[in-house]
Amino acid sequence: xxEETNQNISRLVDGDMGCDETLDLLKKxxxxxxxxxxxxxxxxxxxxxxxxxxxxxxxxxxxxxxxEIQQEPAHFLPQLKPKQSQQVQDKQTKRxxxxxxxxxxxxxxxxxQSLRDNPSANNYQTVTAMASSQQxxxxxxxxxxxxxQRNRQPLNxxxxxxxxxxxxxxxxxxxxxxxxxxKVTAYGQE
Amino acid sequence: MILVRxxxxxxxxxxxxxxxAETPLxxxxxxxxxxxxxxxxxxxxxVVFLKNDKLEAMKYFHTxxxxxxxxxxxxxxxxxxxxxxxxxxxxxxxxxxxxxIADHRPYEHSFIVDVPKNLDELDSSYQFEVVGEEDxxxxxxxxxxIQPKDDFRYVRKIWIAKDQFLPMKAVVYDLSGIVLExxxxxxxxxxxxxxxxxxxxxxxxxxxxxxxxxxxxxxSFEVTALPLGFKQIFFSRKPLHKSxxxxxxxxxxxxxxxxxxxxxxxxxxxxxxxxxxxxxHSVGAINSISRNLAESQLTVLGxxxxxxxxxxxxGVKLRNSAP
Numbered sequence: 304x305x306e307e308t309n310q311n312i313s314r315l316v317d318g319d320m321g322c323d324e325t326l327d328l329l330k331k332x333x334x335x336x337x338x339x340x341x342x343x344x345x346x347x348x349x350x351x352x353x354x355x356x357x358x359x360x361x362x363x364x365x366x367x368x369x370x371e372i373q374q375e376p377a378h379f380l381p382q383l384k385p386k387q388s389q390q391v392q393d394k395q396t397k398r399x400x401x402x403x404x405x406x407x408x409x410x411x412x413x414x415x416q417s418l419r420d421n422p423s424a425n426n427y428q429t430v431t432a433m434a435s436s437q438q439x440x441x442x443x444x445x446x447x448x449x450x451x452q453r454n455r456q457p458l459n460x461x462x463x464x465x466x467x468x469x470x471x472x473x474x475x476x477x478x479x480x481x482x483x484x485x486k487v488t489a490y491g492q493e
Numbered sequence: 494m495i496l497v498r499x500x501x502x503x504x505x506x507x508x509x510x511x512x513x514a515e516t517p518l519x520x521x522x523x524x525x526x527x528x529x530x531x532x533x534x535x536x537x538x539x540v541v542f543l544k545n546d547k548l549e550a551m552k553y554f555h556t557x558x559x560x561x562x563x564x565x566x567x568x569x570x571x572x573x574x575x576x577x578x579x580x581x582x583x584x585x586x587x588x589x590x591x592x593x594i595a596d597h598r599p600y601e602h603s604f605i606v607d608v609p610k611n612l613d614e615l616d617s618s619y620q621f622e623v624v625g626e627e628d629x630x631x632x633x634x635x636x637x638x639i640q641p642k643d644d645f646r647y648v649r650k651i652w653i654a655k656d657q658f659l660p661m662k663a664v665v666y667d668l669s670g671i672v673l674e675x676x677x678x679x680x681x682x683x684x685x686x687x688x689x690x691x692x693x694x695x696x697x698x699x700x701x702x703x704x705x706x707x708x709x710x711x712x713s714f715e716v717t718a719l720p721l722g723f724k725q726i727f728f729s730r731k732p733l734h735k736s737x738x739x740x741x742x743x744x745x746x747x748x749x750x751x752x753x754x755x756x757x758x759x760x761x762x763x764x765x766x767x768x769x770x771x772x773x774h775s776v777g778a779i780n781s782i783s784r785n786l787a788e789s790q791l792t793v794l795g796x797x798x799x800x801x802x803x804x805x806x807x808g809v810k811l812r813n814s815a816p
Contacts (some may be wrong), residue, residue, distance in 0.1 A: 462769050464778075
C-alpha cells in the first residue's frame with residue numbers, strides 16, 4: 304500500500320497521472336502530513352535531477368490557494384432544488400480541487416522557468432521568499448521605469464551653466480565633468 | 494463657599510495650563526522652529542545627497558556666531574572639494590585643481606533644505622501635515638509632509654529631530670510617489686561652542702561683487718502665465734557662459750520649488766553640439782524645456798514636473814527687443 308502510494312506520488316510529480324487519480328491522491332495528501340512531506344521531497348529530487356536547481360514550495364502552499372479560492376466573492380444566482388444543489392456542490396468541490404492542483408503545477412512551472420531565466424538567483428529559496436523580496440525577482444518581473452526617468456539627457460555645457468545659475472545643488476553633485484562658469488581664481492592656500 | 498470657588502477656579506486654571514502645554518505642535522510650527530534652529534544652532538554631521546541617481550557623502554558643519562552663519566560641506570569622495578556659504582556668498586574650493594568658484598546666492602539659505610519663513614503665504618499651493626514619527630541617524634524625528642494642492646509641484650517630506658528641531662532628512666517625490674532627490678544625515682551632533690569658521694582658505698578669492706537683483710521689467714521677455722503661488726524673486730542679466738554674451742535670468746519660486754527662465758541670443762559663439770537641444774530634458778528632479786523665440790533661445794528649468802516648465806515656457810513672450 305505504501306509502495307503504491309509512493310509510486311503514485313512519483314507519477315504525480317512526473318505529470319504521468321490522470322485527473323481522477325490526481326484528485327484522489329491530492330485528497331489523501333491533504334489529510335496526511337507524512338505524505339505532504341514525502342511529496343515535497345519527491346518534487347525536490349525531481350527538480351534537482353531535471354534542472355540542477357531546487358526550490359521548495361511551502362507545505363501549506365496548496366492550502367493557502369484553496370483558502371483563497373474559498374474566499375472568492377459569492378455570486379447571487381437563482382437557488383437550485385436541494386437534490387441539484389448537492390450535485391452542484393460536489394461538482395464545485397471537484398472544480399476547486401482541480402483549481403488547487405492546476406495552481407500548484409502552474410506555480411511550479413512558472414518558478415522553475417524564472418529560475419532558469421535568471422541563473423544568478425539563489426538556488427535554494429522558497430516561493431514565499433521570492434515573492435516577498437522584490438530584489439530577487441527575475442528581470443522579467445522588474446516594473447518598467449517611469450518615462451521621466453528614462454528621458455535623461457547627457458549634460459552639456461549650456462545646461463551645466465544654467466543649473467549652476469539656478470541653485471547651489473551643482474556643488475553637491477559629484478559630476479566630475481562639471482564646468483563652472485563663475486569666477487575662477489588661483490587658490491592660494493597657506 | 495468662597496473656598497470652593499477658589500478651589501474650582503484654580504482647578505480650571507491648572508487644567509487649561511496643562512492642556513495648552515500638551516497641545517501638539519502643528520506641521521507649520523515645527524517647520525518654523527526648524528528654520529530658527531537652523532539659524533542659531535552650531536552643529537555638524539555626515540550628510541548624504543542622493544541626486545540624479547548619484548550618491549554624494551559629505552561632512553557638514555554649521556556655525557552661528559554673532560548673528561553670522563557659516564555652512565561648510567567637505568566632500569568625502571572625488572572630486573575633493575569644500576563648499577562654504579557665508580551669508581549669501583557660496584564658495585567652492587576644488588582641492589585637486591586648486592580652483593575657487595565664488596558665487597552669490599541671495600535667495601538661498603541652506604545646503605540641506607530651504608524653507609521659507611512665512612509659511613502662511615504658501616497656503617494656496619501647499620498643505621502641511623505631521624504624518625508620523627521615525628528615527629533618522631538614531632534620533633527620533635517628526636515626519637512633516639508638504640503636499641502640493643495641484644500638479645504643478647512635487648511632494649516633499651522633512652524629518653525634523655524632536656530634540657533640536659534640526660532637519661535630519663528631506664525627500665522630494667514625484668507625483669506618483671517615486672523618490673527624486675533626498676538629503677539625509679547619517680550622524681549629527683550639536684556643539685555647545687561654535688566650530689571655528691574657515692576664512693583662511695577663501696583668502697585667495699578676490700572680493701566677489703554682490704549680485705543685485707535688477708527690476709524684472711528690464712528683461713527682454715515677460716512671463717504671462719504662472720502657476721498659482723509662483724512669484725518673480727530675482728532677475729539678472731549677465732554672462733553665464735565662457736563668452737561675454739549676456740543671458741537674461743529670471744528666477745521664480747513658490748517658496749519650495751524654484752524655476753529659472755533663461756533667454757539668450759542664438760548668435761552666441763556656440764557650436765550646435767554645445768547648444769541645448771529643443772524640447773524637454775530631465776535630470777533627477779530637474780526638468781527643463783528649450784525652444785526658439787525669434788532669434789533667441791528660451792529655456793525654462795526647475796525642480797518641478799515637466800508639465801510645469803512647459804506651462805511656464807508657453808506663457809513667455811518677447812518684449813520689444815532681444816537681449
